[in-house]
Amino acid sequence: MSFANWRDSMNSMTRTLRAHFDGKVIVPDSPVDLPLNEPFEVTIKQVTKTQISGAQFILAAKKLDISKQDWVIIETATTEAREKIDPKEDNTW
Numbered sequence: 001m002s003f004a005n006w007r008d009s010m011n012s013m014t015r016t017l018r019a020h021f022d023g024k025v026i027v028p029d030s031p032v033d034l035p036l037n038e039p040f041e042v043t044i045k046q047v048t049k050t051q052i053s054g055a056q057f058i059l060a061a062k063k064l065d066i067s068k069q070d071w072v073i074i075e076t077a078t079t080e081a082r083e084k085i086d087p088k089e090d091n092t093w
Contacts, residue, residue: 018047018056029056 018029
């Protein structure tokens, strides 16, 4: 994507991404498609450790070397839990 195309698409768009502070800099938790050496305005909002995305969970779980059998158990449990969630409530985990 050229910078001009990217800039035009970003004029009306705001991105939210997860990141962490490593003691020196803010580090995105997943790859970010942004042009190099361009200025950005960053707003920081601290979230509780329980507010993780599904992608963050998968990345953390991969580090644990979970067996396929355990993945099936996890997937079944999360599917059942998701079916019980009331969409009118704040169900952030």
